[in-house]
Amino acid sequence: MKENEALCVVFSTFFRTGLKAKRTRVFILLGLVPVLLMLAVRVMEGAGTLEAGAAAEFFARVTLALYFQLLVPVLALFFGSSIVNEELDNKTLVYLTTVPVRRRTVLLGKFLAAFLLAALLVAAGFLLCFLSASLRRLGQAAAWGELGLFLGAALLALLCYMALFSAAGAFMKKSILIGLFFIFGWESVVQYFPGVTQKFTIVHWVKSLLPIPPGEGGFLIFQLQPSPPLQSILALLFAGALFLALSVFIFERKEYIFSDNA
Amino acid sequence: MTPVLKAEKLSKWYGNILGISDIHLEIGSGITGLLGPNGAGKSTFLKIAAGQLKPKIGTLTAFGEEVFNNPRLFRRIGFCPEHDSAYMEMKAGEFIMLLARLHGYAGAEAAEKSAKALDTVGLLDNGDRPIKGYSFGMRQRLRLASSILHDPELLMLDEPLRGVDPLWRIRIIELIREYGRQGRTVIVSSHILPEIEAMTNEIVLIHQGKIFAKGDIHRIRGLIDSHPHQISIRCPQPRRLAETLVASDFVLSVEFGPDGRSLTVKTGQRDLFFESLMRLIAEAGLEVEEITSPDDNLQAVFDYLIGK
Known part of the structure; x- marks a missing residue:
């Protein structure tokens, strides 16, 4: 069997399975939180409880922060690390590693399925939030351009984080814990360091893509010394590809030992 | 080949x-x-x-x-x-x-x-x-x-x-x-x-x-069969049962259990012993509550074969 056909088989099977998985349902609910918050602000703005423009401001200050600093990385952590970890927990890896298909094909097929699922979850929630926030600007091309930029940045962030957590999941069993430390420790703190140091976080490159003028974005751009957009896109793509190659490298060479061996 | x-x-x-x-x-x-x-x-x-x-x-x-x-x-x-x-x-x-x-x-x-x-x-x-x-x-x-x-x-x-x-x-x-x-x-x-x-x-x-x-499994089986097997029997009259069993050709030794209601028999011919056991019990009119063989697991056999 050609490897690209095998990739399609793995991708389609695990995408279908992923749609029915409990984890997906949990993240659908979690993804609804910012949408519901956004709708509440919109309703209050419409009723006059909040001043005009409150929804747009809420979107820029809270929703974007929720997505880029919490939802996207956490979603990437759970979907990315589960690519290998889930197979180890359920002891099902043996079925995918005793077929005449390269291990890299299995990993990439599963990665693509997980990425598409996570991307759909992020994009759907993000779209609903954006529509609620920009109801009055929907006729303007600039609004749709902004949406494209937000979605593009979110998908690049998702790709990069997921590839990183996929490598962590292929390398160690308790990758969720390490991933949480990374998201809420390293990423949350180092992004505020001055100079070059903040460039060692993924979130720095993601924020550099967001179309918020300096000084107007609240804590999202606090002390951000943005990099040029093209450089940020290339940095995210390069990091994503590097982490994915690392996942493949680990997965092809590592033996996975279950506790019942011996 | x-x-x-x-x-x-x-x-x-x-x-x-x-x-x-x-x-x-x-x-x-x-x-x-x-x-x-x-x-x-x-x-x-x-x-x-x-x-x-x-x-x-x-x-x-x-x-x-x-x-x-x-x-x-x-x-x-x-x-x-x-x-x-x-x-x-x-x-x-x-x-x-x-x-x-x-x-x-x-x-x-x-x-x-x-x-x-x-x-x-x-x-x-x-x-x-x-x-x-x-x-x-x-x-x-x-x-x-x-x-x-x-x-x-x-x-x-x-x-x-x-x-x-x-x-x-x-x-x-x-x-x-x-x-x-x-x-x-x-x-x-x-x-x-x-x-x-x-x-x-x-x-x-x-x-x-x-x-x-x-x-060949028959050679291994031979080794296993030569292993003296232990069989535990629980009955209300262990002394009468012991009397009957020691007279049998297939019994190497009999030991009484600490509870006073059981005994452990050692035999070198497991299959023949089991064949005769039922007959002996019936002839003596004895009541038997339980028969177990702790040797029936492979670990015991291996322990014997490696001389533990």
């Missing part, structure tokens, strides 16, 4: 826990039983042979090639793992179809191979049911189906009869024997001697990670 599976100086340990040690083994076509108590190293050996683990020292080759990360070999190898694992959310048919397609079968051929494998293990009518609704025995049969669907030349089955009902035990044993008759190589692991005896005469005894004996 070139062996299908060849291990040389094969060793594997997990941290400071020994899996297998210095195994030299050649296995050719036909059925080979891998027999040993739990934790002996049978599964470790099979997992290395199935490319799931890497040897720490030495080599293991199948068809002359190393197995780990060698996907081409899996066209020729089938492996049924011991642990109860499956994609619980998938339907059985979907799971087998996934494996059929990854084995390179497309369209109608994949469907035909899947249906044949499920039919062989009696699950064709349940193919549309999610695996999570299956019983343990059904999942065991499904694992077997996953290992045979591509008609492998080398089939490795780790405890394939665990949890399977008596009817299917007979059918699976017959299936394994049929594979052997076709000239394929089948390696079956078990810790239950009669299971292996029902499939093959060729066995490898493995204990504490080492090959303890290899060869």
Whole structure:
């Protein structure tokens, strides 16, 4: 069997399975939180409880922060690390590693399925939030351009984080814990360091893509010394590809030992 | 003749826990039983042979090639793992179809191979049911189906009869024997001697990670049968029973239990002893509550054979 056909088989099977998985349902609910918050602000703005423009401001200050600093990385952590970890927990890896298909094909097929699922979850929630926030600007091309930029940045962030957590999941069993430390420790703190140091976080490159003028974005751009957009896109793509190659490298060479061996 | 599976100086340990040690083994076509108590190293050996683990020292080759990360070999190898694992959310048919397609079968051929494998293990009518609704025995049969669907030349089955009902035990044993008759190589692991005896005469005894004996099962059986067996009997009148038993030719010694209601008999001819036991009890008009044999597990036999 050609490897690209095998990739399609793995991708389609695990995408279908992923749609029915409990984890997906949990993240659908979690993804609804910012949408519901956004709708509440919109309703209050419409009723006059909040001043005009409150929804747009809420979107820029809270929703974007929720997505880029919490939802996207956490979603990437759970979907990315589960690519290998889930197979180890359920002891099902043996079925995918005793077929005449390269291990890299299995990993990439599963990665693509997980990425598409996570991307759909992020994009759907993000779209609903954006529509609620920009109801009055929907006729303007600039609004749709902004949406494209937000979605593009979110998908690049998702790709990069997921590839990183996929490598962590292929390398160690308790990758969720390490991933949480990374998201809420390293990423949350180092992004505020001055100079070059903040460039060692993924979130720095993601924020550099967001179309918020300096000084107007609240804590999202606090002390951000943005990099040029093209450089940020290339940095995210390069990091994503590097982490994915690392996942493949680990997965092809590592033996996975279950506790019942011996 | 070139062996299908060849291990040389094969060793594997997990941290400071020994899996297998210095195994030299050649296995050719036909059925080979891998027999040993739990934790002996049978599964470790099979997992290395199935490319799931890497040897720490030495080599293991199948068809002359190393197995780990060698996907081409899996066209020729089938492996049924011991642990109860499956994609619980998938339907059985979907799971087998996934494996059929990854084995390179497309369209109608994949469907035909899947249906044949499920039919062989009696699950064709349940193919549309999610695996999570299956019983343990059904999942065991499904694992077997996953290992045979591509008609492998080398089939490795780790405890394939665990949890399977008596009817299917007979059918699976017959299936394994049929594979052997076709000239394929089948390696079956078990810790239950009669299971292996029902499939093959060729066995490898493995204990504490080492090959303890290899060869014809009758020779091994002879060794085991010469082991003095202990049989515990619980009855309300142990002294009267002891009187009756010591007169028998098959009894080496009798010991009373601390509870005053049981005794332990040692015999050098287990089968003949059991034949005569019932007759002696009936003739003496004794009541017996329980008869157990602590030696009926393989560990006890191994302990005896290695002189513990």
